Amino acid sequence: MKRPLRGPFAALLFVVLCGAASFPSALRRAVAPAPVRAPPLDPARLNATLLRIAAFDPSEPSLRRDVDDLLEGRLPVSSLRGARAWRRDRLHPLHLRHHQVPIHRRSHADHDHDSLLHPLPREELLLDPSLRRSLRSWHRLRRHDPAVLRNLPSILSLRDRIPSCAVVGNSGILLRDSHGALIDSHAAVFRLNNARVSGYSAHVGAKTNLSFINSNILHLCARRPGCFCHPYGNGVPILLYICQAVHFLDVASCNASSASIHAAPISVTDPRLDVLCARIVKYYSLRRFVAETGRAPEEWNGVHDAALFHYSSGMQAIMVAVGVCDRVSVFGFGKAADAKHHYHSNQKNELDLHDYEAEYAFYRDLAERPQVVPFLKDTKFKVPPVVFFH
């Protein structure tokens, strides 16, 4: 669907759709293989447009509504569909005054496997004070503050920077090599999305120091009876980025069950890091879109749902590693025709909410010339050496 358009056709489209818009020659050389005859170029102007669009977050108004709803004790309308499956038994000790309202029964037409699952009446939510505080401060801190990267060690309560980190992605390319021992030789190993390790340790290593997930994954677990929120064991902390404000309820319910077994914390990603990652990936996605289609960057919205578009857990893990480690090695990122999509499953392809090609373009810059990465360069942060093992 998003196959690059090349050669004369791209040039034509470019002229028809973009009119006077500019097209950076350096970029064209780097991304589009065939020469494109374009109108007078103004790369600086195009770049400025990309930066401006990347810095704009169209989901902010709906996020604000969701946060306000939660603080006022309502489930956000945007989450009601997913919220049909909130588990009353998991939530009520924490957040529900369920005795104040009659229990809402499912209609018979509504087939579902678990009779404990009820849609929550909107008025029955009651967030406890600490959850309200974390939700409020999360929303308040959602802004562009490039210093976040420099401050990550203290934000994550690390006493020192970590000498070396391995970030292990889930690509099937891992099965082509036996990097397990090399991975485990790093001071810390970061893993993504609860990928299984047992049975694969020769390829992916065995130790895990930090697990990255997104809140959709935690939400799926939190609503499954008996699901254990710490798949790598109690000792391994979890860092997750929040896809929807309502997922704070999942964090809280996993926190509560974890507290009773003294598990490592489940922490929500600092929203300033979210904003930084989101801007960077959107910039690279816009740039790729313009280079490959010759269309105006404003049309990017028509291809990617701006509200759902998100950077991946992998990108978050790499950014955190860059922030807290003196040396970063990255394994299992990237695709290959002869490799499975994920090393541990038979999943065929990826969800549409990420633009992996854009992330790969960012990683290339990060490893080879980090000084050009937009937004990151505002930070005056010295990016440590990052090596990708393909």
Ligand SMILES: *[C@@H]1O[C@H](CO)[C@@H](O)[C@H](O)[C@H]1NC(C)=O
């Ligand atoms: C990572 O975990 C291993 C054990 O699994 C531990 O020995 C090591 O100290 C941890 N690394 C850091 C930086 O905490």
Ligand SMILES: *[C@@H]1O[C@H](CO)[C@@H](O)[C@H](O)[C@H]1NC(C)=O
């Ligand atoms: C979950 O627990 C961690 C650590 O105990 C805490 O920092 C965080 O605020 C809690 N999150 C929520 C949403 O309650």
Ligand SMILES: *[C@@H]1O[C@H](CO)[C@@H](O)[C@H](O)[C@H]1NC(C)=O
């Ligand atoms: C676009 O702007 C960013 C941020 O100023 C800069 O780092 C980058 O080199 C520019 N890219 C191009 C292709 O001009």
